Amino acid sequence: MPLTDAKVRNAKPSAKPVKLSDSAGMYLMVTPAGGKCWRLKYRFNGKEKTLALGMYPEVTLGDAREKRDAARKLLANDIDPGEQKKNRRAAASLASANTFESIALEWHEKFKHEWTEEHATRLLNRLKANAFPWIGARPITEIEAPDILSIMNRAEKRSLEVAHRVKTCCGQIFRYAIATGRAKRNPIPDLQGALPRVKNKHYAAPTDPKTVGPMLRAFEDYDGSAIVKAALLLAPLLFVRPGELRAAEWSEIDLDAAEWNIPAERMKMRVVHLVPLSSQTIEILKGLQPLTGRGRYVFTSHRSPLRCMSENAVNAALRRMGFERDEITGHGFRATARTILDEILGFRPDIIEHQLAHKVKDPNGRAYNRTAHIETRRKMMQTWADYLDELKAAGT
Structure with missing residues (x-):
């Protein structure tokens, strides 16, 4: 006799597994522990097989019979329902392993050694904030151009530049997925023209000596953290990138030799950089x-001595002193130095560019190494520091 809801509900366990038959090969297995499992016995290619249909009460008697009938239809079409179930599980597992987020994290881990630590962190945070919450859990093969456009539009509400960076980052992830056989096409080219262009902006920087002097005097009078004040004083003297300055380590600095050797992994161009230190520095x-x-860091965080100063510390100090964004930023000291060293102090542009850690080649096309023209650069850095002192003293 076929089973009834009451028989299934009232079935009791015993010392050994008990099979309660329903019909067409389906039965309920009651385990000694009290579990109730739906099973279907069938034959395929002359072999007897068993298909699990689910657990009672999550799968009711009616649900189990529907699954049984679906399996028998497959058998009628010469399809093994057990193998089909395995294939579906394998496909689901593969899709789970090939989500956008999993591939993005794999890509990030593989290539982060080629970036500065700051850039790698910024990339990952950008994905976490702008992509993972919406497309992270989806198989990368299912993601199309409108899906990417959706997250770009969300990012655009905060910053058009961030939206473009999200698009670029997604494109790199899709190319990696294609190269590793997890995707067949990159939808990013389909988004060309989907966002307005970002107008190139130069970092705000004073290049008139008359405005540099008052700025330097304001730095001397800064009444905040002594560590931040030191960073403010050193930023125009060294004119390195803000990330290079705030993550400076004592092990990189040789005060006796008056040199700061920044390792390649912390440089934008991934080349070691030597910074001669003036007496003022x-x-x-x-x-x-x-x-x-x-400790490890020259400029430690106010939250923990084990971390370096935050990315925004110098700019926040500038704002606190009343300097607006269109007057000066932490990165702007590089433009200040580049302009004045060339136009007023008369140093060769290629020497200045090399000290800025830009790609510079000699007349024979060879890239300068970190010690190229070191004596000229030592003289330039000391001359620059002395000139800043002159500007600072001019208004006192």
């Missing part, structure tokens, strides 16, 4: 040693 660093010299 050394004096500031020596003053900072009692505060941070026992």
Whole structure:
């Protein structure tokens, strides 16, 4: 007799598994522990097989019979329902392993050694904020251009530049997925023209000596953190990139040799960079040693001595002193130095560019190494520091 809901509900376990037959090969297996499992016995290519149909009560008697009938239809079409179930599970597992987020994290892990730590962190945070919440869990093969456009539009509400960067990052991930056999096409080219262009912006920077002097005097009068003040004083003297400055480590600095050797992994161009230190720079660093010299970082975070200063510390200090974004930014000191060193102090542009850690080649097409023209650069950095002192003293 076929089973009834009451028989299934009231079935009791015993010392050994008990089979309660329904019809057409389906039965309920009651385990000694009290579990109730639906099973279907069938034959395929002369072999007897068993198909699991689910657990009671999650799968009711009616649900189990529907699954049984669906399996028998497959058998009628010479399809093994057990194998089909395995294939579906394998496909689901593959899709789960090939989600956009999983491939993006794999791509990030593979290539992060080619980026600075700051850039790698920024990329990952950008994905976490702008992509993963909406498309991260989806198989990458199912993601089309409108899906990417959707997350770009969300990002555009905060920043058009971020939206473009999200698009670029997604394109790199899709290309990696194609190369590794997890995707067949990259939808990013379909989005050409979907966003307005970003107008190129130059970092705000004073290039008139008359405005540089008052700025330097304001730095001397800064009444905030001594560590931030030191960073403010050193930023125009060294004119390195803000990320290079705030992550400076004491192990990289040789005060006796008056040199700061920045390793390649922290440089934008992935090439070691040597910064000659003026006497003024050394004096500031020596003053900072009692505060941070026992730790790793020259400019430690106010939250933890194990971390370097935050990305926004210098710019926040500038704003606190009343300097607007269109007047000066942490990155703008590089433009200040580049302009004045060339136009007023008369140093060769290629020497300046090399000290800025830009790609520079000699007349024979060879890239300069980190020690190229080092004596000229030592002289330039000291001349620059002395000139800044002159500007600072001019209004006192």
